Amino acid sequence: MKAKLLEGKLLGDRIKEELKKEIERLSSSPTLAAVQVGDNFATEIYLKAQKKTAEGLGINYRLFKLKTTASERELMGLIEELNQDSSIQGIIVQMPLPPQIERQKIIKGVSVLKDVEGMHPENLGYIILGKPRFLPCTAEAVFELVKSTNINLYGKEVVIVGHSEIVGKPLSLIFLNEFSTVTVCHIGTSEAGHLEEHVKRAEILIVAVGKAGLIKGDWIKEEAIVIDVGINKLGDKIVGDVEFAGASERASFITPVPGGVGPLTVTMLMRNLIKAAKLQQIKEDEF
Numbered sequence: 001m002k003a004k005l006l007e008g009k010l011l012g013d014r015i016k017e018e019l020k021k022e023i024e025r026l027s028s029s030p031t032l033a034a035v036q037v038g039d040n041f042a043t044e045i046y047l048k049a050q051k052k053t054a055e056g057l058g059i060n061y062r063l064f065k066l067k068t069t070a071s072e073r074e075l076m077g078l079i080e081e082l083n084q085d086s087s088i089q090g091i092i093v094q095m096p097l098p099p100q101i102e103r104q105k106i107i108k109g110v111s112v113l114k115d116v117e118g119m120h121p122e123n124l125g126y127i128i129l130g131k132p133r134f135l136p137c138t139a140e141a142v143f144e145l146v147k148s149t150n151i152n153l154y155g156k157e158v159v160i161v162g163h164s165e166i167v168g169k170p171l172s173l174i175f176l177n178e179f180s181t182v183t184v185c186h187i188g189t190s191e192a193g194h195l196e197e198h199v200k201r202a203e204i205l206i207v208a209v210g211k212a213g214l215i216k217g218d219w220i221k222e223e224a225i226v227i228d229v230g231i232n233k234l235g236d237k238i239v240g241d242v243e244f245a246g247a248s249e250r251a252s253f254i255t256p257v258p259g260g261v262g263p264l265t266v267t268m269l270m271r272n273l274i275k276a277a278k279l280q281q282i283k284e285d286e287f
Contacts, residue, residue, distance in 0.1 A: 006253050153175065209230055
């Protein structure tokens with residue numbers, strides 16, 4: 001059996017058509033403010049993807065750049081200005097940040113209604129309640145790819161390898177809210193020698209670690225759905241965390257790397273922006 005590819009661009013293109021219709025129903029095109037501190041190659045690629053996607057949807061895109069030496073106070077001041085600017089509906093602060101700036105403080109500084117990354121503690125809290133306002137973009141992209149297979153999530157064995165705040169932790173809550181049986185693995189699982197046994201049980205496997213070939217192809221359960229979030233440079237190639245060739249012989253669906261989760265992540269960012277614009281309009285109408 002050869003697994004079917006879950007390509008983020010194809011799904012993203014379908015979702016974008018729905019987003020265009022939603023934008024037409026808004027009183028005006030929403031605006032996304034992207035904040036960058038210093039220079040980073042990976043960030044530059046993501047910024048270009050944001051700008052291209054925004055322009056394709058008719059969304060206004062504004063980039064605010066600060067020097068690498070910018071202070072935490074300077075960045076917080078800019079964020080506060082953007083919070084107060086009614087012409088801006090969404091804010092995304094690019095990571096990583098320089099060492100002199102505390103990441104969590106910046107995340108909490110973004111208005112909860114403009115937090116289109118879904119990383120503010122209040123927005124993460126809504127996921128626990130099963131009533132998410134904004135989902136973290138990468139986690140939402142993974143979930144959309146899984147849903148596109150039309151699998152019934154009730155009672156399914158979901159194994160997530162990696163427990164980051166932007167992928168593993170929110171995804172565990174998202175799948176719990178669907179009554180899946182969720183196992184989260186991390187470095188402790190691996191060092192205890194239990195990673196393989198958990199992976200072999202997965203009907204839905206999500207891997208987001210950043211270590212090429214961490215998951216062996218013959219660990220994959222027959223007909224499992226495999227979502228590989230990892231991006232690793234191996235020689236002149238970009239590969240994921242899962243041994244693709246072996247895994248694709250056993251899985252029913254698998255994401256390619258590149259071309260799987262990444263292209264859909266930006267689309268989820270724009271969907272959150274449109275939702276933010278709607279929520280802010282409702283809040284304005286209350287007065």
